[in-house]
Amino acid sequence: MLTISIIALLLVLMLCGIPLAFALVTAGSVGLYMIGGSNMVLGILKNTPLSAAGVYELLTIPMFMLMAELVIMSGVAVSLFRAATVWVGRVPGGLGVATAMAGAAFGAISGSSTAAAATLSATTLPSMLKAGYPPRIATGAVAISGTLAMLIPPSVVIVLYGLIADQSIGALLIAGIIPGILVAITIAATVVLLVLMHGNKIETRSYTLREKIASLKVVGPMLALFMLVTGVIYLGVATPTEAASLGAFGALLLTWHEGRLSWAGLKLALTRSANTSCMIMLIMMTASVFGYFFTLTGVTQDLVAWVSTLEISRWTVLVLILAIYIVLGCFLDQISVLILTVPISLPVVLALGFDPIWFGILVIVTAELGMVTPPVGMNAFVVARYSGFSSEEVFIGLWPHIIAHILILAVFVAWPQVILWLPTSMKMT
Numbered sequence: 535m536l537t538i539s540i541i542a543l544l545l546v547l548m549l550c551g552i553p554l555a556f557a558l559v560t561a562g563s564v565g566l567y568m569i570g571g572s573n574m575v576l577g578i579l580k581n582t583p584l585s586a587a588g589v590y591e592l593l594t595i596p597m598f599m600l601m602a603e604l605v606i607m608s609g610v611a612v613s614l615f616r617a618a619t620v621w622v623g624r625v626p627g628g629l630g631v632a633t634a635m636a637g638a639a640f641g642a643i644s645g646s647s648t649a650a651a652a653t654l655s656a657t658t659l660p661s662m663l664k665a666g667y668p669p670r671i672a673t674g675a676v677a678i679s680g681t682l683a684m685l686i687p688p689s690v691v692i693v694l695y696g697l698i699a700d701q702s703i704g705a706l707l708i709a710g711i712i713p714g715i716l717v718a719i720t721i722a723a724t725v726v727l728l729v730l731m732h733g734n735k736i737e738t739r740s741y742t743l744r745e746k747i748a749s750l751k752v753v754g755p756m757l758a759l760f761m762l763v764t765g766v767i768y769l770g771v772a773t774p775t776e777a778a779s780l781g782a783f784g785a786l787l788l789t790w791h792e793g794r795l796s797w798a799g800l801k802l803a804l805t806r807s808a809n810t811s812c813m814i815m816l817i818m819m820t821a822s823v824f825g826y827f828f829t830l831t832g833v834t835q836d837l838v839a840w841v842s843t844l845e846i847s848r849w850t851v852l853v854l855i856l857a858i859y860i861v862l863g864c865f866l867d868q869i870s871v872l873i874l875t876v877p878i879s880l881p882v883v884l885a886l887g888f889d890p891i892w893f894g895i896l897v898i899v900t901a902e903l904g905m906v907t908p909p910v911g912m913n914a915f916v917v918a919r920y921s922g923f924s925s926e927e928v929f930i931g932l933w934p935h936i937i938a939h940i941l942i943l944a945v946f947v948a949w950p951q952v953i954l955w956l957p958t959s960m961k962m963t
Contacts, residue, residue: 537833540565544824554870555813555820562824569830578826586822587815590775591697596811597778598688602649603803604785605640605759608792612657613752614639619661620749623739629665630675630725633658637679638718639753641686642760647905651680651913655920666736667729669923674931675725676921677913678939681902682721684868686714688763688781691868691901693774694814695894698821698876702891703774704767705957709891711764713899713953717942724938755791759784768960814869821873834878838885848886852947855879856900860940863904867912871901892946895953899943906932 540561547557559579566575618632618639625631636658640650654676662672684691687707696703729736741749763781766772772780789795828834841851859879862871876897883893905913908929918925946952 536565536568537828537831540568540827548866548870554873555816558817558824558873559820562820562827565827566823566830569827578823582822582826583819586819589697591693591703592815592818594693594703594775594778595690595814596807597775597782598690598693599807599810600803601688601763601778601781601785602690603807604782604789606649606653607799607803608785608789608794610640610752610756610788610792614756615654615658615661617749617752620741620746623741625726627722627726627729627736628739629658629662629667630671630729631722633662633675634679634682634718634721634725637676637682637721638686638714639756639760641680641683641689641714642756647681647683647691647902648912648916650683651677651916652920654680655917659917659921668732669921669927670931671725671728671732672931673917673921673923673928674933674935675721677906677911677917677928677932678721678935679718680913680916681905682714682718684902684905685710685717685895685898687711687767688778689898690814691872691898692894694869694872695876695897697818698872699880699890699894701894705891705960706894707764707767707774708960709895709953709957710898712956713895713946716945716952717899717902717939720938720942721935724935728934755788759788770960817869817873825877828877834881837878838881841882842885848888849947851886852883852888855883856896856943856947859897859900860903860907863900863910864907865910866904867910868901868904871904872897889950889954891957892950892953896943896946899939899946903936903939903943907936 543564544557544561547560548554552560563575563579566578615632615636618635619629622628622631622635633654637650637654640653641647659672659676662675663669683689687710689707689710692706692710693703695701696706759781762784763777766777766780767774786795789799844851859871859875862875866874879897880890880893884890905911906929908914908925911925911929911932914928914932915925917923918928921928951958
């Protein structure tokens with residue numbers, strides 16, 4: 535009963551607009567006080583948050599955030615989109631396919647979903663609308679392509695899951711590569727299908743082989759940055775934290791190479807990455823207090839014991855868990871969903887005999903859905919703000935992509951090796 539009351543208190547605080555970090559520490563402190571009094575609360579508040587903040591791997595987050603800010607400053611998204619357009623411009627829906635390709639490439643060197651959505655809105659959306667794409671198809675393609683930054687390394691969300699679940703961040707980052715590519719292909723295929731179904735004439739353009747080869751030179755620096763981050767992890771040369779630091783330095787060089795580096799811009803990038811990183815770390819610190827309360831109540835162990843008594847397939851339980859994640863993603867941001875649910879859901883998944891790396895990627899794919907589903911759907915609102923269209927228009931354009939995402943999620947559930955093959959081949963799992 536106490537656990538239910540504290541969870542209810544947490545939900546009430548969040549519904550009242552209290553920031554998640556303060557809601558977590560308040561609800562957790564009340565629960566701990568009910569169990570052990572003020573001395574227990576003060577003792578845990580003194581030690582637990584500092585222990586949570588002292589985890590070495592947390593340095594990965596500010597480095598990836600700084601990398602994302604510098605990549606945005608470099609303006610490489612325009613070059614990525616133009617290069618992709620040269621190769622697929624002749625295909626029906628070619629600009630939409632190029633948007634998916636640019637989203638995957640930009641996500642591979644930024645790691646920020648909302649930043650990717652904002653950047654793609656400014657670079658690819660005007661070209662799609664000018665070519666005659668219906669607003670719903672164009673805005674939907676941009677919003678869903680932005681979510682690829684959550685799955686393709688470097689991804690702050692994957693790092694966060696690894697920290698919460700105490701799993702190998704390197705294995706998780708590598709495990710996201712193949713699913714990220716498949717999701718990008720799914721987005722591109724959905725756009726092509728929508729364009730073919732639309733029927734109206736949409737402008738396409740062919741390019742010469744010389745133009746295609748020339749376009750590759752702009753991809754070189756971005757590919758080098760991606761390989762700098764993932765390559766050193768793949769080869770075992772550096773830890774994810776060290777790779778993130780190399781990535782931030784590489785992004786700094788990329789910005790300088792593009793002629794966009796300035797003291798004012800660097801100061802802004804440092805400030806933004808510091809603000810976001812501090813927010814995430816504060817949530818991690820306060821979540822440790824709430825998690826301590828959960829540990830003392832034994833609710834996780836009770837849940838595992840209860841699930842083990844159910845006379846249903848473990849796959850049914852997994853599907854129910856993923857369905858809950860999709861629903862929660864409609865109302866909460868992805869960081870909140872991970873911090874609140876992974877400490878509860880992961881022990882159940884492990885008790886059922888599933889792989890935690892595989893489950894983590896499944897959770898990230900459901901988190902992608904949360905970025906584009908109403909009423910929260912952060913990417914949809916970002917695209918709406920940049921495009922001038924209503925959020926309702928963007929959400930309508932996203933429904934075909936949401937259905938396609940659920941289908942590819944089903945593929946990942948049915949064939950775990952799609953996710954696990956690459957990290958397993960590297961002996962990371």
